[in-house]
Amino acid sequence: MRCPHCSEDLPGKMCPECDVVVPLDGRYCMMCGAEFDEEQPEQDGELDMENRVLCPDGTCTGIIVDGRCTECGSSAAENESPS
DSSP, X not given: OBOTTTOOBOXXXXXXXXXXXXXXXXXXXXXXXXXXXXXXXXOTTOOOTTSOOBOTTSSXXXXXXXXXXXXXXXXXXXXXXXX
């Protein structure tokens, strides 16, 4: 797995459901959404994974928090198609 910004190799693991390489610390597969069984420590302010809003860019893996994508920084309104 390579970083989309600097092309550096990132540590990864295989998804047991679809055999795609995902980030080592990932809790869910980015391709099929399978949840990994590993216990993760509870974090304060943890995101509500059931109600998260994915970046509408289509190529970005970020989520919308406070109106902006956590990865690419674009706003949700920038990526909406005109009516």
